[in-house]
Every structure is written in C-alpha cells, then in structure tokens.
Amino acid sequence: MRTPPAAELLGVWERAVDLTPVERLLAVLAAADPDASWDALADLTIGERDVRLLAVRERLFGSAVAAVARCPACAERVELALDTDALRLAARPPHGVDGASRDALVVDVAGHVVHLRLPTSVDLLAVSATADVEVASRTLLARCVVAAHHGDVPIGGDALPEPVRHAVVARMAEADPAGDVELALVCPGCGGRWHVVFDAGAFLWSEIDAWALRTIDDVHVLATAYGWSEADVLALGPRRRRQYLALAEARLA
Ligand SMILES: [Zn+2]
Numbered sequence: 577m578r579t580p581p582a583a584e585l586l587g588v589w590e591r592a593v594d595l596t597p598v599e600r601l602l603a604v605l606a607a608a609d610p611d612a613s614w615d616a617l618a619d620l621t622i623g624e625r626d627v628r629l630l631a632v633r634e635r636l637f638g639s640a641v642a643a644v645a646r647c648p649a650c651a652e653r654v655e656l657a658l659d660t661d662a663l664r665l666a667a668r669p670p671h672g673v674d675g676a677s678r679d680a681l682v683v684d685v686a687g688h689v690v691h692l693r694l695p696t697s698v699d700l701l702a703v704s705a706t707a708d709v710e711v712a713s714r715t716l717l718a719r720c721v722v723a724a725h726h727g728d729v730p731i732g733g734d735a736l737p738e739p740v741r742h743a744v745v746a747r748m749a750e751a752d753p754a755g756d757v758e759l760a761l762v763c764p765g766c767g768g769r770w771h772v773v774f775d776a777g778a779f780l781w782s783e784i785d786a787w788a789l790r791t792i793d794d795v796h797v798l799a800t801a802y803g804w805s806e807a808d809v810l811a812l813g814p815r816r817r818r819q820y821l822a823l824a825e826a827r828l829a
Pocket of ligand 1: 647648649650651652763764765766767768
C-alpha cells in the first residue's frame with residue numbers, strides 16, 4: 577500500500593460523480609494499491625475493505641479521527657476523539673475469520689442449516705440500484721447464502737423465515753465486524769447512552785471530498801499569485817505550500 581498521490585486522488589474525486597459510493601471506495605483503494613486488480617479489491621469482504629480504508633485514511637490524514645454525534649435524548653453535540661488503531665481493534669473479528677472460513681460460515685437455527693459467505697463490494701454493487709432498502713437487504717442476503725436446508729429439504733436464500741434471516745445477519749456481523757463498527761457513546765449533557773455505527777467508507781469519502789475542495793482552492797490562490805500550474809502546486813510539500821499560501825494571501829490583503 578502507498579499514499580495515493582494528490583493528483584491521482586483528485587482524479588478519483590473528479591470521476592466519482594459518475595460512480596456509486598461503493599465504486600468510489602474501490603477507486604480509492606485502487607489508487608492506494610496499484611498492484612491489486614479491481615476484481616480482487618471488489619472481492620474483499622466489507623470488513624476487510626473497511627480495514628484497508630482505515631489504513632489509507634491514516635496515510636492521507638493521520639490517525640486522529642474527530643467526529644461529531646448528536647445525543648438522541650437532548651440533542652447535545654458530542655465531539656468524539658477516536659483514532660484509527662482503536663477503530664481497527666473494534667473491527668477485529670472475535671474468533672478471527674481467514675480466507676478459508678469467510679466463505680464457509682454455517683448458521684443452524686430452528687431446524688434450518690444455512691451455509692453462507694460474507695458480503696463483498698460485488699454484492700453491494702449488485703443491489704446498489706435497488707431503491708427499496710428492504711428489497712436490497714433481502715437480495716444481498718440471498719446472494720450470500722451458498723446453500724440452505726430445512727431438514728432434508730433445500731430452500732432458496734430468498735425464502736428463509738424471519739428468525740433465520742436475523743440469525744444469518746447476526747452471524748455475518750460477528751464474522752466481519754469491521755463492516756459494522758459500533759461506538760458506545762455517553763452524553764456529557766444528560767448522561768444518556770447510545771450506540772452509533774461508524775461507517776469508515778462514508779467518513780473517509782467525506783474527508784476526501786473536503787480535502788479536494790481545499791486543494792482546488794489552494795491551487796486557485798497559488799496559480800493566480802504565481803502563474804503556476806495545478807501540477808506545480810500539487811508537487812509542493814505541505815510546508816512549502818502553506819508558506820507560499822501565507823505569502824500569496826498577505827500580498828492579496
Ligand atoms: Zn444528552
């Protein structure tokens with residue numbers, strides 16, 4: 577893995593208008609790992625993908641993660657100081673799921689035996705055009721059921737009774753917890769406690785979006801002040817860029 581070069585990351589950001597959120601994140605991973613094929617990246621489980629996204633995030637923006645949540649009871653704004661290490665620890669499977677077992681999970685509940693695999697970006701892409709969330713989640717689950725039996729009778733992944741579906745979803749979350757990192761929060765205002773899901777992909781993308789807008793702003797200021805090209809500005813190290821920006825802004829003031 578490498579730090580995606582600024583020009584490439586800006587390119588990913590620009591192309592993202594034509595991409596789904598799932599594809600955007602794959603494009604970020606591809607920029608950080610040019611040797612990996614798109615298919616190999618798309619075949620990572622969502623948890624594996626998110627662990628990699630956290631590593632990309634560390635390289636781009638450091639390990640400190642500042643997030644904001646709102647207390648559901650009293651609407652107090654709660655600032656969270658997290659770091660990527662803690663998020664990775666929260667994301668670790670309790671019993672470890674390796675490549676061999678991620679495709680061989682078994683749920684045995686209420687007389688139903690279900691063999692399943694963990695969802696990947698390929699599965700998310702397959703349902704990304706489905707507007708109805710309930711239909712999308714049923715389709716996703718059915719895709720991940722390798723085989724299911726009630727007693728000796730085989731049943732389709734889309735025909736599992738409700739309690740069995742719940743058990744399947746719970747088993748997936750347990751086996752691939754990075755896809756579903758929950759944070760336990762306490763409100764400093766009212767003492768209320770609640771949980772939020774930390775979505776590493778959405779969080780990183782919002783940071784890349786803000787970074788791209790800031791970068792374009794910097795290019796605009798420096799190109800105007802010095803006649804430099806975008807490539808010239810992007811080639812500057814962060815300290816030199818800050819210094820030139822300060823000089824350009826002092827001159828404009
Ligand atoms: Zn509160």
